[in-house]
Amino acid sequence: MRRQQASGWRKGLAVTKLGFKESLAYKFHYFVSLFGVPVNVLIYYFLWKAIFTYSGQDVINGYTLQEMVTYYVIVMLVGFITYSQVDEWIEYEVVHGHMVNAMMKPLSYFKWHLYNTLGMNSLGIIIQIIPVMLVGLALGLKAPSPGNLPLLIIAITIAAALYHLLTYLTGLAAFWLLRIRGLRRSRRVIVAFLSGSMLPLTFFPAGMQKVFSFLPFTFMRFTPVQIYMGKVAAAEAVLGLCIGLAWVLALYLVTRWVWERAFKKFSGAGI
Amino acid sequence: MKPGNIIEVNGLKKAYKTSKRDPGLINAIKALFKRQYMEKEALKGITFSVKKGEILGLIGPNGAGKSTTIKALSGVLFPTSGTVEVLGYTPWEEREDYVQHIGVVFGQKPQLVWDLPAMDSFEMHKEVYNIPPREYATRLKRMIRLLSLEEVVKKPVRDLSLGERMKCKLVASLLHNPDLVFLDEPSIGLDVIAKNIMRDFIIETNKHNRTTFIITTHDMQEIERLCKRVIIINHGGIVYDGPLHGIKQQFQSFKVVDVKMETERNTFSKKGCTVLEKRPYELRIQIDTKKTTIKEVINLLIKRYDVADINVSDPPIEEIIELVFRQ
Amino acid sequence: MTSLKRYWRFWMKNLSLELQTEMMYKANLFFKMVSFIIADIISPLVALLIYTTTPGIPGWTFEQFILFQGSFILIFGLAHLFFTGFPAKVIEAVRDGSFDKYLVKPIRPLVQLTLSSWDIEGVAEVMTGLALVTWSMLKVGVAPPSLLLYAALIALGCLFIYSMLVIIASMAFLVVKSWALYDIMFKLSDFGRYPLTIYEGGLRFFLTFVFPIGVVAFYPADALVQGMLANALFKVVLPVGTVFCAALLLWRQAMRKYTSAGG
Known part of the structure; x- marks a missing residue:
């Protein structure tokens, strides 16, 4: 029993390494995508600077201009760390008839893509994290208080798990729809909006905020950023993370349920 | 141009300037500042002519200058020196008018709309080449019958076999009834049956319309069956020009x-x-x-x-x- | 004239091919349309949230700002519908060495490429843009004659984007990995989602004169709001025309290089 467990981890590590090596082929991609970081930060910086100046207030909705900029930088950082494009891979495999290869892997389809994503993301994180921090520091980014660090790490892990699971679910739709570029884009935009990537969730009407605190999107971006910025009390944060964790479990179960059907579809139709 | 000739090539020369660098990141950065150029002569001044209605085989190892010759003749490339006259045109100077009269099949490259039936690509061809509807209909019907493509042209191109796809490409290249057709490796990856059907079709078209064909291939059997005359190009020069059986006597x-x-x-x-x-x-x-x-x-x-x-x-x-x- | 008629028919034929191709994956087409509508509806929603919680962006009322965003979405939607896809085709053809297929056809390569780059999902963006523009115009109140001038400014915006794309497509022959420029251009165009007046100093100069994406939607909307359409048109025509000519020259140069180097 024990030995099997160990070999499973070793397999996982091997796939992660493979994913990392694969991602090296796209290193130029990552460098180019870095270009977007200053663009986004600059847009939000100037937008909010104009709004703050116009309003004559120093604090809007609990944020100073400095904090606003910090917010967007950290959102971007969390975005890079939790990135997953597994839906694109699944679509590619289904459309190009590579599913058979994927099924031959010595790991479950889910695990294989999970480890692969981990590996592929490592390079992105390595390349992107420093420039984002530099841009952030130039604009007066504050470091998180060390006391929040454990919570932050848990929050980011939950964010990554949720984001990956949702992306994986989107990808499974390819078994029925084949091409899912549109669906992928819908998923991306909705997540960006509802997770607070475009605007802190505190800017939404109070009723909606209440609803959001129970939706999974909140935990993909907003919660980690709030914890980083020390804007939530520890008890509240822990409660939030529990809800996030419940979502991870729920989405995982949904994923399994959908996968069973996708697999039947695959073995029946032989995609 | 001599009467009866469709192509006259005189002293065609083409030299490329390519930047060279050693592999690796450091060399890539070096190359940014100091580029090293290499001059490569792809064609060293070749001369030949082709008569109307000929089927000419162009053979030679990879990198010998075959495709450079085809490119210059189809107007895609302009040479360093020398003259080319095809159908009264200098191909690279009057390309848009000139290509109206030629057909080109690239054996290894997609030329048809991938997700749709070949029929749709043919319809597109009709617009691009401004083919009168009646001519288009009779020609297409005839070619579909000769190649037995009745069902094939209704299926999306992506679902076709290599041979079926090639046949459709051949049809597309002939729809505007060109005087001259370039076939670049037309039989690559095809089975014997498909090759034979294609061969018979090319010979039939050549007889029926007096279409001139220039074919590049590595398949000697194909050359033997199709071409009365071959030109062998090697190291940028013509090493042989004449009937196929002459090679045997000479070499x-x-x-x-x-x-x-x-x-x-x-x-x-x-x-x-x-x-x-x-x-x-x-x-x-x-x-x-x-x-x-x-x-x-x-x-x-x-x-x-x-x-x-x-x-x-x-x-x-x-x-x-x-x-x-x-x- | 005959060639214009031929181009028109070629364009329409391409439209029918695009429609047929999209129809093969109906669910994907549906979601693509929906996703574009959602994506484009979200930016006005963000604007709404900003305007309800703050005094808003200086110099623009909410309706005016929606007019601005609508103009931006409309211009990029039109570009998307008609031609945004063509540099990608060039880049791909150059990479796999199949660009010759455009050269052996009796229509100029740039015309061929441009007229065969329909992307039907752009319809969703155009509709969203039009809806936003119409709503805000009704709110702001616009005299009918100025609509024509506004349309002309929108068209010039499209021409500017087209010129940028021609430049990117030309670069495919001159540098490797030119798709990076494509990505960068679209990233930079995000600056244009907010009015030029919020940017300061060097960035504003950059967005006005170096990479004038800042003025693409700004001029039509601003001029409409200020009632200075003719003035704006006068200011924009010459620069856009110059960029367009420069782009065409660059393309010609790239074609010349390609036909002399032979891929």
Whole structure:
């Protein structure tokens, strides 16, 4: 029993390494995508600077201009760390008839893509994290208080798990729809909006905020950023993370349920 | 232009300037500041002409200058020096008018709309080449019948076999009834049946419309069946221009002798002879006719061995061509 | 004239091919349309949230700002519908060495490429843009004659984007990995989602004169709000025309390089 467990981890590590090596082929991609970081930060910086100046207030909705900029930088950082494009891979495999290869892997389809994503993301994180921090520091980014660090790490892990699971679910739709570029884009935009990537969730009407605190999107971006910025009390944060964790479990179960059907579809139709 | 000629090429020369660098990141950065250029002569001044209605085979190893020649003739590339006149045009100078009169099939590259039936690509061709509807309909009908593509043209191109796809590409290239058609490796990856159908179709089209074909291929059988004349290009120059059987006379100084014997012998040595294959009761010997004669070898064989059967033949055309390439 | 008619028919034929191709994956087409509508509806929603919680962006009322965003979405939607896809085709053809297929056809390569780059999902963006523009115009109140001038400014915006794309497509022949420029251009165009007046100093100069994406939607909307359409048109025509000519020249240069180097 024990030995099997160990070999499973070793397999996982091997796939992660493979994913990392694969991602090296796209290193130029990552460098180019870095270009977007200053663009986004600059847009939000100037937008909010104009709004703050116009309003004559120093604090809007609990944020100073400095904090606003910090917010967007950290959102971007969390975005890079939790990135997953597994839906694109699944679509590619289904459309190009590579599913058979994927099924031959010595790991479950889910695990294989999970480890692969981990590996592929490592390079992105390595390349992107420093420039984002530099841009952030130039604009007066504050470091998180060390006391929040454990919570932050848990929050980011939950964010990554949720984001990956949702992306994986989107990808499974390819078994029925084949091409899912549109669906992928819908998923991306909705997540960006509802997770607070475009605007802190505190800017939404109070009723909606209440609803959001129970939706999974909140935990993909907003919660980690709030914890980083020390804007939530520890008890509240822990409660939030529990809800996030419940979502991870729920989405995982949904994923399994959908996968069973996708697999039947695959073995029946032989995609 | 001489009457009857459709193509006249005179002293066609093409030199490329390519930047070269060694692999690796450091060299890539170095290359940013200091580029090293290499001059490469792809064509060293070739001269030839083609008559209307000919089927010409253009052969040569990869990188010999075949595709550069085709590109210059189809107007895609302009040469360093020399003149080309095709159908009264200088291809690269009046390209848009000129290409109206030619057809091109790239064997290895997609030319049809991938997700839709080939029929839709044909319809598109009709607009691009401004083909009168009636002409279009009769030509298409005829070609579909000749190649038995009735069902094939209704299926999305992505679902077609390699052979079916190639047939459709061939149809597309002929829809505007061009005077001249370039076929770049048309039979690559096809099975024998598909090759034969394509071959018959090309010959039929050539007879029916007096269409001139220029074909590049590595398939000698195809050349042998289609082309009365071949041009062999190597190292940027023409090394042979003439009928296919002429190659044999000009380059072939070999004969192959197959001997069957009653007793088991498997050695044979003589000046000018090499044993190609040996089995217990059989030998295959290659004879260099410059160094010895067939008569001498046969005499020696009969004298020394218990000969049951003897057969003298020419080596296959592939081997001769290979020899020409190596020179 | 005859060639214009031929181009038109070629364009329409391409539209029918695009429609047929998209129809093969109906669910994907549906979601693509929906996703574009969602994506484009979200930016006005963000604007709404900003305007309800703050005094808003200086110099623009909410309706005016929606007019601005609508103009931006409309311009990029039109570009998307008609031609945004063509540099990608060039980049791909150059990479796999199949660009010759455009050269052996009797229509100029740039015309061929441009007229065969329909992308039907752009319809969703155009509709969203038009809806936003119409709503805000009704709120702001616009005299009918100025609509024509506004349309002209929108068209010039499209021409500017087209010129940028021609430049990117030309670069495919001159540098490797030119798709990076494509990505960068679209990233930079995000600056244009907010009015030029919020940017300061060097960035504003950059967005006005170096990479004038800032003025693409700004001029039509601003001029409409200020009632200075003719003035704006006068200011924009010459620069856009110059960029367009420069782009065409660059393309010609790239074609010349390609036909002399032979891929």
